[in-house]
Amino acid sequence: METEEAITVLASLAQPTRMQAFRLLIQHEPEGLTAGEIARRLVVPPNTLSAHLNVLSQAGLTTATRKSRSVIYRASVSRLTALTTFLTQDCCGGRGCEAQAAIICSETLT
Amino acid sequence: METEEAITVLASLAQPTRMQAFRLLIQHEPEGLTAGEIARRLVVPPNTLSAHLNVLSQAGLTTATRKSRSVIYRASVSRLTALTTFLTQDCCGGRGCEAQAAIICSETLT
DNA sequence: TCCATAATTCCAGATATATCGAAATATATG
DNA sequence: CATATATTTCGATATATCTGGAATTATGGA
Numbered sequence: 362m363e364t365e366e367a368i369t370v371l372a373s374l375a376q377p378t379r380m381q382a383f384r385l386l387i388q389h390e391p392e393g394l395t396a397g398e399i400a401r402r403l404v405v406p407p408n409t410l411s412a413h414l415n416v417l418s419q420a421g422l423t424t425a426t427r428k429s430r431s432v433i434y435r436a437s438v439s440r441l442t443a444l445t446t447f448l449t450q451d452c453c454g455g456r457g458c459e460a461q462a463a464i465i466c467s468e469t470l471t
Numbered sequence: 472m473e474t475e476e477a478i479t480v481l482a483s484l485a486q487p488t489r490m491q492a493f494r495l496l497i498q499h500e501p502e503g504l505t506a507g508e509i510a511r512r513l514v515v516p517p518n519t520l521s522a523h524l525n526v527l528s529q530a531g532l533t534t535a536t537r538k539s540r541s542v543i544y545r546a547s548v549s550r551l552t553a554l555t556t557f558l559t560q561d562c563c564g565g566r567g568c569e570a571q572a573a574i575i576c577s578e579t580l581t
Numbered sequence: 582t583c584c585a586t587a588a589t590t591c592c593a594g595a596t597a598t599a600t601c602g603a604a605a606t607a608t609a610t611g
Numbered sequence: 612c613a614t615a616t617a618t619t620t621c622g623a624t625a626t627a628t629c630t631g632g633a634a635t636t637a638t639g640g641a
Contacts, residue, residue: 384561
């Protein structure tokens with residue numbers, strides 16, 4: 362992932378409503394949730410949420426597919442992984458904070 | 472790391488000059504760089520950079536210590552690690568994308 | 582076709598962020 | 612103390628982001 366791209370992804374998550382929406386979608390993988398359902402759960406007006414979901418989609422963190430009258434949103438786990446990889450490589454690239462990375466791994470893989 | 476805190480860290484990195492400054496500091500661990508040196512390397516006015524460094528410090532991504540007339544900035548690698556841990560746990564918490572995490576680990580630990 | 586539901590787009594106002602010149606503060610040296 | 616260097620703070624402007632009401636588009640059912 363390029364730096365410019367990473368910044369877009371970082372910015373898209375650096376907003377409370379979008380962070381909540383993304384986490385909600387992560388929790389509902391792989392079925393996804395409709396835009397309306399997300400709006401109801403987060404208590405956010407549909408049009409406001411729509412704008413936020415658009416930002417997440419532009420950043421590649423979500424995908425949207427229409428199903429009948431609803432639009433189902435899903436989280437792109439691979440995109441989140443790509444971001445953490447970018448951050449970790451940015452950290453460790455050519456330097457060596459393997460110990461830190463090992464901590465992440467042990468915490469994650471348990 | 473709490474969500475609110477993570478958002479602050481994400482926002483602090485979601486800006487080109489700050490991302491550049493942070494990466495520069497990561498590359499210069501553990502010696503650090505003076506504010507002026509960073510400003511020169513990034514070709515940014517000292518006062519503008521100062522504002523950015525302040526944002527990074529508020530987010531806990533950098534520390535500053537005065538040495539004579541200069542102020543030396545250092546990257547907080549542990550803070551970056553805390554962020555990736557937050558993101559990874561947000562991803563894997565109770566769901567299971569161990570495979571993805573393993574990829575990060577293998578790429579990082581090689 | 583007419584109506585109801587779901588979502589988005591349009592638009593405007595409010596808030597936040599970024600930028601940088603000028604002035605202020607801190608430190609060292611002659 | 613006077614001066615030079617390093618950095619930050621102040622203040623003003625420009626730009627971007629967030630928010631939500633109103634209108635628009637898309638789909639399905641009577």
